[in-house]
Amino acid sequence: MLKSVLCTALAFLAHAPFPGVQAAACASQTFKNPVLYEDFPDNDVSVGPDGAFYFSASNFHFSPGAPILRSYDLVDWEFVGHSIPRLNFGDGYDLPASGERAYRGGTWASTLRHRKSNGLWYWIGCTNFYLTWVFTAPSPEGPWTQAANFGGGVCFYDNGLLIDDDDTMYVVYSFNDSKQVNVTQLAPDGLSTVRTERVLLPGQVGVDSVEGNRMYKINGLYYILNDHPGSTAFVWKSTSPWGPYEGKPLADNLASPVPGGGAPHQGSLIETPKGDWYFMSFTWAYPSGRLPVLAPIQFQPDGFPTLITDANNAWATSYPLPILPRKPLNFTWSQTNYPFTTLPTLPPPFEWNHNPDTSKFTLSRETGLTLSTATVTTDLYSARNTLTHRMHGEFPSATVELDIRAMADGDRAGLAAFRDRSAYIGVHKSAGGDKMEIVAMFNMTLDEWGGPTLDLGRVVEAVEVDAAALEKVWFRVRLDARASGDHGARFEYSLDGEVFVGLGGVYELYTGWAFFMGYRFAVFNYATKALGGSVGVLNFATESGE
Ligand SMILES: *[C@@H]1O[C@H](CO)[C@@H](O)[C@H](O)[C@H]1NC(C)=O
Ligand SMILES: *[C@@H]1O[C@H](CO)[C@@H](O)[C@H](O)[C@H]1NC(C)=O
Numbered sequence: 240m241l242k243s244v245l246c247t248a249l250a251f252l253a254h255a256p257f258p259g260v261q262a263a264a265c266a267s268q269t270f271k272n273p274v275l276y277e278d279f280p281d282n283d284v285s286v287g288p289d290g291a292f293y294f295s296a297s298n299f300h301f302s303p304g305a306p307i308l309r310s311y312d313l314v315d316w317e318f319v320g321h322s323i324p325r326l327n328f329g330d331g332y333d334l335p336a337s338g339e340r341a342y343r344g345g346t347w348a349s350t351l352r353h354r355k356s357n358g359l360w361y362w363i364g365c366t367n368f369y370l371t372w373v374f375t376a377p378s379p380e381g382p383w384t385q386a387a388n389f390g391g392g393v394c395f396y397d398n399g400l401l402i403d404d405d406d407t408m409y410v411v412y413s414f415n416d417s418k419q420v421n422v423t424q425l426a427p428d429g430l431s432t433v434r435t436e437r438v439l440l441p442g443q444v445g446v447d448s449v450e451g452n453r454m455y456k457i458n459g460l461y462y463i464l465n466d467h468p469g470s471t472a473f474v475w476k477s478t479s480p481w482g483p484y485e486g487k488p489l490a491d492n493l494a495s496p497v498p499g500g501g502a503p504h505q506g507s508l509i510e511t512p513k514g515d516w517y518f519m520s521f522t523w524a525y526p527s528g529r530l531p532v533l534a535p536i537q538f539q540p541d542g543f544p545t546l547i548t549d550a551n552n553a554w555a556t557s558y559p560l561p562i563l564p565r566k567p568l569n570f571t572w573s574q575t576n577y578p579f580t581t582l583p584t585l586p587p588p589f590e591w592n593h594n595p596d597t598s599k600f601t602l603s604r605e606t607g608l609t610l611s612t613a614t615v616t617t618d619l620y621s622a623r624n625t626l627t628h629r630m631h632g633e634f635p636s637a638t639v640e641l642d643i644r645a646m647a648d649g650d651r652a653g654l655a656a657f658r659d660r661s662a663y664i665g666v667h668k669s670a671g672g673d674k675m676e677i678v679a680m681f682n683m684t685l686d687e688w689g690g691p692t693l694d695l696g697r698v699v700e701a702v703e704v705d706a707a708a709l710e711k712v713w714f715r716v717r718l719d720a721r722a723s724g725d726h727g728a729r730f731e732y733s734l735d736g737e738v739f740v741g742l743g744g745v746y747e748l749y750t751g752w753a754f755f756m757g758y759r760f761a762v763f764n765y766a767t768k769a770l771g772g773s774v775g776v777l778n779f780a781t782e783s784g785e
């Protein structure tokens with residue numbers, strides 16, 4: 240990132256006395272893949288009315304849903320907000336006492352576009368394989384509201400929205416186990432459907448299924464971008480939105496720019512103001528997640544784009560910067576500190592595991608973020624109000640400062656490396672409130688397809704502390720999040736915020752793909768006996784270790 244900062248500084252200082260020289264100096268600068276070492280899968284990237292790029296991603300069972308990022312150069316991104324303020328998609332999203340849960344549900348592979356004619360942003364996505372929702376907002380920051388759904392049984396699976404030059408809205412999506420692709424024309428208000436046609440079969444390019452559909456109008460032609468899961472991106476083109484389409488591979492089993500990562504295949508086509516084209520995709524790299532990667536593409540005389548690869552025909556680890564000069568952002572991913580006593584609201588990078596019980600947390604200048612226990616359970620996966628934050632970088636770490644004075648007998652609070660297989664360091668209060676232990680708890684295991692909890696975990700190491708004397712405790716977790724790394728998570732605690740002591744040894748993070756989301760940091764507080772206790776979260780800090 241240093242080079243790009245220099246480039247920005249040059250542009251700023253010089254006021255362009257020698258624009259040619261400056262452009263040449265900047266043009267020699269490069270960016271590195273992944274552009275974000277963070278879990279933002281299924282991107283739909285498009286240009287907003289302000290000329291900035293907007294990136295919509297999947298969030299599954301995390302609330303709010305459908306995160307939105309913004310960038311002025313496709314490389315540096317800032318977190319703007321979410322298209323789905325709350326997951327009102329069924330009881331399971333509230334983790335009710337009846338035991339319903341919505342792991343792997345929620346929002347994924349959806350689409351986000353700005354519509355010039357009425358100034359509205361549209362988010363469209365299918366939930367629970369059953370209902371397709373439209374959310375709209377006057378700006379990416381919101382307020383976002385639920386505008387419509389297209390009726391029970393209509394699922395626009397992995398859909399992409401095109402708003403044509405004449406303002407007609409089309410949505411492309413897969414169905415029948417992704418063995419077919421349809422295009423639907425929406426009504427003028429975008430809130431109901433008027434015409435649907437099947438436009439292509441994956442078999443036309445020799446594969447059995449395609450997902451991740453996007454639709455574009457480029458030089459008067461209609462294009463569909465989609466992919467065979469796990470391997471190949473395809474581009475299809477036609478003179479009509481209804482076809483017939485002919486298709487060609489754009490990226491076929493390319494080696495990932497991230498060591499140990501999978502072939503990038505799903506994503507978005509993006510045009511810069513200079514008229515250059517890029518493909519933003521992502522690489523599967525667990526335990527981190529699905530990391531956005533960017534590469535330039537070039538349209539050929541036959542109207543199909545080809546991807547610029549490196550000398551080994553791989554997705555390159557670096558390319559020239561797309562746009563110069565770069566506009567500095569007020570957002571850093573590599574090192575972030577959140578003193579909750581100074582924050583008026585929870586910043587966008589914080590997302591709850593399922594919808595929070597808003598009566599069980601407060602944010603105030605006096606006490607910071609207070610998490611009252613919201614569930615009586617021994618299952619971390621059934622506890623409400625677990626607050627998560629994505630990990631960033633190859634060696635991410637997080638440190639949380641907790642005020643534990645108001646914990647009740649039976650309460651458990653701490654910091655987790657959170658996924659379908661989780662581990663945490665935390666405080667367990669017991670024995671009528673007299674006993675307090677700091678524990679490393681490993682192996683909380685959820686069925687990776689979103690089914691039942693398979694293992695409640697076990698304490699691998701514990702130290703007793705003085706429940707009457709101790710007011711605050713600090714927890715830290717450090718991970719090797721590289722797909723090519725040792726996948727180790729190491730937990731530490733501190734009683735003074737200075738000296739940290741390891742506990743529990745190394746927990747091996749899980750790298751299976753079926754859960755679809757990568758590891759996150761999670762701050763939790765749940766009751767095993769009765770509600771009433773709370774913890775104060777005074778500070779949360781993350782570092783990428785880059
Ligand atoms: C779904 O796709 C399969 C395989 O192409 C085909 O045999 C079947 O008829 C399709 N079903 C529908 C309802 O179109
Ligand atoms: C796809 O389009 C065909 C018409 O070509 C229609 O019969 C079918 O119901 C559509 N399927 C979906 C899931 O929209």
Ligand SMILES: *[C@@H]1O[C@H](CO)[C@@H](O)[C@H](O)[C@H]1NC(C)=O
Nearest residue numbers: 309311317566567568569570
């Ligand atoms: C960045 O922060 C500065 C100082 O707080 C503020 O004046 C400016 O508007 C911010 N810029 C953006 C793009 O948010």
Ligand SMILES: *[C@@H]1O[C@H](CO)[C@@H](O)[C@H](O)[C@H]1NC(C)=O
Nearest residue numbers: 681682683684693694695697
């Ligand atoms: C972790 O949980 C899984 C699922 O129940 C179980 O098969 C495995 O034995 C557990 N591992 C340890 C070390 O407890």
